[in-house]
């Protein structure tokens with residue numbers, strides 16, 4: 059007997075139109091439909107079919123606490139590009155096992171052992187920052203976060219590090235295009251996107267194979283602190299051969315998931331701080347010591363007001379009751395991160411940038427979801443927050459960030475993440491060596507300008 063499935067109301071526009079509307083202005087469209095249809099609404103999307111978008115902590119909790127055999131995260135287009143060895147392609151037992159293996163180094167002592175690498179990479183990139191002229195910080199943040207992952211996750215150095223640094227940015231950009239248009243994935247010849255992907259992927263595999271060989275030949279393998287070491291050890295302890303293809307898929311997954319997202323979050327940090335001189339002044343003061351409560355809260359607030367990923371999706375495998383509805387297998391349930399974060403019912407003065415709301419107070423598990431939730435919550439969440447903290451500290455200690463009264467930058471989708479439309483336009487002055495006090499921001503706006511900036 060078929061189940062009496064019930065879905066919330068929603069726009070009746072054809073899939074293709076919905077897809078186009080999403081490409082052009084997804085955040086605005088979701089807000090509009092939420093206002094019209096309520097906290098849960100149905101819609102159809104090309105390539106995804108029937109979807110229900112939910113936007114309250116209560117409904118989000120039902121999604122993130124569902125059993126792994128009821129909602130799957132896998133079978134998404136990203137998994138198809140990244141390969142069967144990617145966490146994005148796994149579900150249930152296999153997913154759980156892989157997460158158990160990968161999670162420890164992204165927390166605690168092992169994660170903290172990456173501090174020196176993070177600081178070193180931030181300092182090296184910031185050495186090239188120009189003084190007194192505006193530049194888009196995102197490019198520098200992307201190169202910092204790329205090198206940090208290549209060193210801490212891939213354990214790459216020397217020639218392999220340089221080769222991956224050259225290969226991976228164009229390769230991941232191409233991968234993002236293939237995700238949105240499956241037709242492009244076929245190999246139609248050397249110059250076609252599919253053909254180029256095949257060649258780039260082969261080059262990537264050659265470099266990863268060399269890294270694996272070097273690791274396995276290293277007599278001090280146990281002393282290495284990178285995540286590739288851990289993956290190899292886990293596979294060897296499992297009694298099997300090293301599956302190089304799976305290792306390559308998972309390394310690429312960690313890079314794709316962790317590089318642009320963290321760089322975009324850092325760009326939003328400078329974008330917001332340049333428009334909030336009082337918070338910036340307090341952060342400069344804090345950075346002179348070893349405390350970081352305000353810095354951590356600032357990162358949390360940036361991820362709330364400017365979430366870089368604006369939704370997470372699950373595929374319904376068994377009839378899924380949510381709210382007053384019952385979703386059928388084959389449909390998808392999507393948590394709307396952006397609308398939830400900006401809803402005044404769940405965050406006081408939701409539109410204002412106020413890091414103090416999180417000083418000494420943990421954000422609510424189901425109202426603050428920049429890293430998603432449940433069994434598929436971002437594996438690198440603690441690592442990303444640690445990385446943002448150290449890069450921001452390096453910036454504050456070395457530079458005076460100039461404030462601005464310019465309107466806030468718009469949220470722009472860049473393939474994986476939402477980043478500031480101006481790339482986090484930045485103007486800095488390098489602090490003199492041993493400068494005792496953080497200098498006043500040069501362009502401190504008067505109060506009228508400040509109000510405009512705060513509201514933007």
Ligand code: HEM
Nearest residue numbers: 315316319320323367370429430431434435436437438442
């Ligand atoms: C500010 C930076 C980051 C943000 C905002 C972010 C956000 C997210 C979100 C929203 C998800 C989907 C969660 C869900 O479906 O419930 C996710 C998944 C994931 N993220 Fe992140 N992420 C960030 C950085 C990182 C880093 C640095 C890494 C690792 C180096 C990483 C690795 C992953 C992985 C492996 C998954 C898939 C987890 C699974 O399916 O089990 N992320 N991330």
